[in-house]
Amino acid sequence: MPKNAKRIYLLRSVIRCGTCGLTYSGANKAWYRCNGQLVERGPIEGKCTSKSIKGDFLEPLIWNDIEVWLRKPGELLEELQAEIGGIATEAVAEAEAVTLGSAIAELDAQRDRALDAYIRGRLPKENLD
Known part of the structure; x- marks a missing residue:
């Protein structure tokens, strides 16, 4: 005190x-x-x-x-485990979102390169589909 x-x-x-x-x-x-x-x-x-x-x-x-x-310590432990599980699930979802974001960015870059090649006449229109 x-x-x-x-x-x-x-x-x-x-x-x-x-x-x-x-x-x-x-x-x-x-x-x-x-x-x-x-x-x-x-x-x-x-x-x-x-x-x-x-x-x-x-x-x-x-x-x-x-x-x-x-x-009854089990009840609190169950609540804490559920909360930790929720945090872990959130972390997995965030990691998946980052991975998907990277994949989308890569596909966007590929599309841009294909359009650029088409515009420059290096890629036939049939290959854009």
Whole structure:
């Protein structure tokens, strides 16, 4: 616990702001606030506009999630595996899109070369079909 803290903030630096991505820290009267509210830093321009969260509201929610996970870790692991699978599927789709984009670019280049050869009289019209 920091020297000047009057309360232990169990979730200090554990939760992240949904607006700017910075961590939350303890504030007056058992509230958590985004560190981006204090100074201009992080990925957004200016100070973060996210709202502070009352500790009495947030901490039981988090502890309930932790308790559920401790009692049934399989459910969370399944959710995480599904999320990782989704990310992997997304990565495969992006790689396929890059490959298809390259193939399309190559076909466009071949078409341009064939048209150029036809225009210059080096390729008969029958070969363009």
